[in-house]
Amino acid sequence: MSNVTNSDCEANFPRKVVLITGASSGMGKATVEFLSKNDFIIYAGTRHVEGLQAIKQNNIIPITLDITNQSSINQAIDTIYEKHHRIDILINNAGYGLVSTVENLVEEQMQMQFNVNVFGVLRVCKSIIPIMRKQESGIIINISSFLGKIGLPLLTLYNSSKYAVEGITDSLRHELKDFNIRVHSIMPGFFDTKFARDNLVTNLETFDKNSPYSKLVSNLAPVIVDQINNGNDAIEVAQMILEIINNDKFSARATVGDKAKKFIPMRKELSDEDFERKVIEYYGL
């Protein structure tokens, strides 16, 4: 009979502690559930913990986290650190999309898009990096988008927020490599999540039937929504996250899903002009 207890094992081989943002649905929730079948302790960050009670178990801990609020971030991180004295993996997943022409942008809508998708990522990184630096290891995975490498009308704010996430990844990789902290981005194509159903914010003037952009809106918006709602399964993102975690030689960024696999290689291989022509043809712009 073995005298080794669970807490002995925990002390000698601590399970990796993961924090994921925006965990209540889509890719976030799929990742929480997928990683929980492996040897991780997962803190599922969400603005509404009550929505995650159903998946709570001993290695899935829902935690209140609003990435637009620094004290909410501090509170979540302090809670995790006090219990485990480490945070091994951060997955910056929370995000949403604003659909608006630039001409119609409302100041608060514009600020909020970057507040969540860009400054939210930076705030959580800023707060966790000192912990990872002290423990001399860490992995940060940013969920960006294939739209972080493509311009599309009506999505200028969303796409530019994801271009920014790509820039954050590239710069942070250099800044943190001497501390044994890896930084990656995942560029998903379109995925069937709550994104188009609940988390697309539409600008009323852009969607007004008398808008000068009404032809563009009626041609493009349903196509994008349809492609998202018929997109890939979020589990593919979760599987990619595990692959990145398990491979310390993994490259800076990964593409997942049909649309990303279609456009990202083209983006690399074609000139800007030829790539733009492909996007015009594909989306009938």
Ligand SMILES: NC(=O)c1ccc[n+]([C@@H]2O[C@H](COP(=O)([O-])OP(=O)(O)OC[C@H]3O[C@@H](n4cnc5c(N)ncnc54)[C@H](OP(=O)(O)O)[C@@H]3O)[C@@H](O)[C@H]2O)c1
């Ligand atoms: N679905 C796609 O086609 C697609 C494609 C490429 C990239 N992405 C990116 O993938 C990530 C996950 O999206 P998803 O497709 O899984 O969509 P989702 O099901 O809508 O989940 C997004 C999560 O982000 C959080 N969130 C949404 N709006 C927020 C706000 N205003 N403030 C703070 N948090 C907010 C929510 O978390 P809580 O409610 O739990 O706080 C929500 O669960 C996002 O960054 C998205 O931009 C999605």
